[in-house]
Amino acid sequence: MYFCEMTAGDGVRGPYADYDAWFAQQDNARLAQKSREAEAFFRQTGITFNVYGDKDAEERLIPFDLVPRILSGREWDKLSRGVDQRVRALNAFLHDIYNRQEILRAGIVPIDLIAQNDAYLPQMMDFVPPGGVYTHIVGTDLVRTGEDDFFVLEDNARTPSGVSYMLENRETMLQMFPELFSKQKVKRVSDYPKNLRASLEASAPPNCKGRPCVAVLTPGIHNSAYFEHSFLADQMGVQLVEGHDLRIVDGHIAMRTTRGFKVIDVLYRRVDDDFLDPLTFHPDSMLGVPGIMDVYRAGNITIANAPGTGVADDKAIYSYMPDIVEFYTGEKAILKNVETFRCSEPDSLKYTLDNLKDLVVKEVHGSGGYGMLVGPAASKAELAAFADKLRANPANYIAQPTLSLSTVPIFTEAGLAPRHVDLRPFALVSPEQVNIVPGGLTRVAMTEGSLVVNSSQGGGTKDTWVLED
Amino acid sequence: MLGKTAGGLYWMFRNLERAENTARLIEAGFRIALTRSTDPASDWRSVIVTSAQQAAYEAKCQTYQSTQVTEFLLRDPSNPSSVMSLIKNARDNARLTRTAITSEVWGAVNETWMRLCDQLSAPVPDTELPKVLASIRRQSALVRGALHGTMLRNDVYDFCRLGTFLERADNTARIVDVKYHALLPSPSFVGSKMDNVQWETLLRSVSGHRAFRWGSDGEYNAANIANFLILDRRMPRSLGYCADNLVDNLTYICDQYGQETESLERAHAIDSRLRGRDIHEIFDEGLHEFLSTTLIHLGELGLQIEKDYRFFQ
Numbered sequence: 001m002y003f004c005e006m007t008a009g010d011g012v013r014g015p016y017a018d019y020d021a022w023f024a025q026q027d028n029a030r031l032a033q034k035s036r037e038a039e040a041f042f043r044q045t046g047i048t049f050n051v052y053g054d055k056d057a058e059e060r061l062i063p064f065d066l067v068p069r070i071l072s073g074r075e076w077d078k079l080s081r082g083v084d085q086r087v088r089a090l091n092a093f094l095h096d097i098y099n100r101q102e103i104l105r106a107g108i109v110p111i112d113l114i115a116q117n118d119a120y121l122p123q124m125m126d127f128v129p130p131g132g133v134y135t136h137i138v139g140t141d142l143v144r145t146g147e148d149d150f151f152v153l154e155d156n157a158r159t160p161s162g163v164s165y166m167l168e169n170r171e172t173m174l175q176m177f178p179e180l181f182s183k184q185k186v187k188r189v190s191d192y193p194k195n196l197r198a199s200l201e202a203s204a205p206p207n208c209k210g211r212p213c214v215a216v217l218t219p220g221i222h223n224s225a226y227f228e229h230s231f232l233a234d235q236m237g238v239q240l241v242e243g244h245d246l247r248i249v250d251g252h253i254a255m256r257t258t259r260g261f262k263v264i265d266v267l268y269r270r271v272d273d274d275f276l277d278p279l280t281f282h283p284d285s286m287l288g289v290p291g292i293m294d295v296y297r298a299g300n301i302t303i304a305n306a307p308g309t310g311v312a313d314d315k316a317i318y319s320y321m322p323d324i325v326e327f328y329t330g331e332k333a334i335l336k337n338v339e340t341f342r343c344s345e346p347d348s349l350k351y352t353l354d355n356l357k358d359l360v361v362k363e364v365h366g367s368g369g370y371g372m373l374v375g376p377a378a379s380k381a382e383l384a385a386f387a388d389k390l391r392a393n394p395a396n397y398i399a400q401p402t403l404s405l406s407t408v409p410i411f412t413e414a415g416l417a418p419r420h421v422d423l424r425p426f427a428l429v430s431p432e433q434v435n436i437v438p439g440g441l442t443r444v445a446m447t448e449g450s451l452v453v454n455s456s457q458g459g460g461t462k463d464t465w466v467l468e469d
Numbered sequence: 470m471l472g473k474t475a476g477g478l479y480w481m482f483r484n485l486e487r488a489e490n491t492a493r494l495i496e497a498g499f500r501i502a503l504t505r506s507t508d509p510a511s512d513w514r515s516v517i518v519t520s521a522q523q524a525a526y527e528a529k530c531q532t533y534q535s536t537q538v539t540e541f542l543l544r545d546p547s548n549p550s551s552v553m554s555l556i557k558n559a560r561d562n563a564r565l566t567r568t569a570i571t572s573e574v575w576g577a578v579n580e581t582w583m584r585l586c587d588q589l590s591a592p593v594p595d596t597e598l599p600k601v602l603a604s605i606r607r608q609s610a611l612v613r614g615a616l617h618g619t620m621l622r623n624d625v626y627d628f629c630r631l632g633t634f635l636e637r638a639d640n641t642a643r644i645v646d647v648k649y650h651a652l653l654p655s656p657s658f659v660g661s662k663m664d665n666v667q668w669e670t671l672l673r674s675v676s677g678h679r680a681f682r683w684g685s686d687g688e689y690n691a692a693n694i695a696n697f698l699i700l701d702r703r704m705p706r707s708l709g710y711c712a713d714n715l716v717d718n719l720t721y722i723c724d725q726y727g728q729e730t731e732s733l734e735r736a737h738a739i740d741s742r743l744r745g746r747d748i749h750e751i752f753d754e755g756l757h758e759f760l761s762t763t764l765i766h767l768g769e770l771g772l773q774i775e776k777d778y779r780f781f782q
Contacts, residue, residue, distance in 0.1 A: 043583070044576055044579060044580055044583070045572070045575075045576065045579075046564070046567075046575065046579050221561060221564045221565055226564065230564070230567040230568055233568045234567060234568040239471055239474075239568070240567075240568050241471065242473070244473070245471055245472070245473050255471060256471065256472045256473070256779050256782070257470055257471055257472060257779070258470050258471070258472050258475045258624065258722075258726070258778040258779060259726050259728075260779075
């Protein structure tokens with residue numbers, strides 16, 4: 001059985017009480033109409049994403065469900081303390097990995113996991129980014145299985161996306177159902193862009209004079225998350241730049257404006273490490289800035305997130321996170337990890353192969369739900385094919401038990417229907433503090449019974465409410 | 470503002486203007502082909518020539534039939550100047566410059582694109598053509614309204630307007646040039662049926678047939694029409710009006726940036742060729758030569774703007 005976040009026995013769980021009372025008064029046809037209006041609004045506003053390799057549907061909408069996902073203030077407090085702790089540990093871990101490597105010497109994390117990790121960048125060794133911040137923006141994927149059981153599924157420490165949906169979903173709800181927000185107090189998420197800018201400015205290089213100039217670096221209008229890039233730049237009131245807008249001027253990164261070149265102090269890049277600097281990484285990249293790594297190491301620009309942070313959100317490193325948290329914070333991890341079998345270890349591989357039909361198997365470096373096996377949903381032939389891939393390259397995989405992901409109802413023409421959800425809160429890290437906006441992105445598997453919530457696989461989103469208790 | 474952004478705004482509005490003008494050209498062509506029984510192919514040919522696409526068209530089609538011409542000008546994805554290509558390009562530029570434009574302008578451009586994707590998803594039969602053309606013009610009006618009603622009057626606005634007026638001046642000069650022979654005073658033809666048809670088409674292709682009746686002293690003759698389209702600064706598609714606006718918008722940018730640019734000098738030069746002139750003087754000089762030179766100057770101005778404001782480098 002799955003934990004339903006809305007109902008408990010015959011009644012309704014506390015956080016959903018007011019919503020439930022409101023919903024009982026609603027007319028299904030009117031809600032269906034609202035749902036269509038929301039879709040038209042998203043399309044007109046261009047809140048779309050591009051799916052790679054899908055030529056017909058060049059721009060797609062992420063389905064939006066109008067039933068909010070509601071957390072009590074108390075539930076949120078515990079979650080946000082857990083995320084805060086985890087994010088601090090991630091930063092300390094990255095600082096350590098790229099400097100003294102105490103955790104490797106202490107034998108807590110095997111050295112191979114770092115040395116052989118594609119996301120590990122030797123160029124970052126013995127260098128400390130401005131303010132000591134590596135992961136300025138972190139999205140932590142959480143799932144729930146019971147009243148008090150939250151698990152971290154994944155840490156996104158590179159360039160987590162989805163925050164624009166958190167903001168637009170709230171705007172949409174405010175416009176469609178203003179009465180809901182006057183009935184109960186929902187904590188605001190709309191400060192996020194302001195906080196993001198403040199957090200990025202606070203991470204500017206120490207030798208920056210005056211108010212730091214922030215810019216967002218995008219791969220361009222064909223990138224799947226371009227909407228979010230332009231949205232964030234717009235909401236922060238900063239320029240949205242591409243690699244060809246930038247060049248090095250007197251040892252600084254500067255953008256080409258109609259009045260000449262202007263120095264950028266903080267670059268919120270939404271371009272992957274590999275493409276950031278063709279002189280240092282991928283030589284064919286047109287998306288980055290030649291020489292930016294030299295400017296960076298000279299302390300003349302902040303890159304957010306820092307290059308090389310991917311080494312910390314790897315799915316193999318993930319399995320060590322409870323130890324990593326304890327090593328750097330001296331406390332037990334507040335948020336639990338999902339039990340994880342590292343297929344690189346012979347016992348785990350055997351266990352995984354023996355129990356494939358009950359497990360979820362993921363690529364160590366994969367993301368977006370690609371290349372993943374959901375055992376209970378797979379056919380015999382799919383299981384056999386995956387077993388072959390697993391045996392051919394065991395170190396490329398980890399396995400986890402199939403979690404009984406909690407459900408929150410979605411609205412259908414036939415009424416409410418339970419669907420599985422996850423939650424991605426967003427944490428902002430500056431040299432002074434960690435700031436977590438009360439809410440996040442709730443992703444929902446729109447298909448009955450499905451456990452895959454990724455938008456690239458047809459998942460939808462919900463507005464996420466944190467109540468003032 | 471980023472140079473790329475300035476370029477994106479400028480090209481967004483060049484493309485929108487051009488799409489609107491193309492729709493108007495087709496409308497005029499369609500009308501004349503309906504009202505004249507003799508040789509519709511030559512009328513359609515003249516539409517293609519006016520839109521400066523004769524070579525590209527003839528590489529594809531051997532004959533000038535209405536369905537082929539409208540297909541080429543409205544829908545053809547391989548024609549970068551088809552209305553669909555232009556609107557797609559405008560919308561890509563709008564996405565590129567989303568942080569600079571208001572949500573109203575973005576919404577209007579995006580809606581235009583969505584509508585045309587729908588209306589131009591299949592070849593447009595003659596019966597549907599007037600509806601589709603009207604829709605293109607209505608959508609342009611919507612974008613223009615959003616621009617005027619919601620945008621700050623700063624450099625962002627000025628670059629949008631520069632794109633509009635440069636494209637419009639170019640289009641008007643081309644339209645008049647293609648028909649210049651019909652405008653030359655020639656005693657044997659004045660007032661003939663042929664002249665009247667040509668003039669009417671000319672005025673219709675710049676939406677000026679009603680304005681001409683009201684705005685000039687109403688006399689249909691070559692000098693009056695040429696004056697109206699070239700020198701009359703009350704007429705929003707005349708060369709004079711466009712030149713006025715090019716100078717104004719460039720002046721605003723120069724004032725805002727505190728720098729003089731070569732673009733402004735060039736715009737002044739174009740403007741002064743159109744100021745205090747008598748249309749007969751231009752006829753004496755040679756209408757075709759006058760218009761050709763204007764087209765060259767407009768092209769040079771475009772390049773200079775790209776350079777002065779670092780659109781590409």
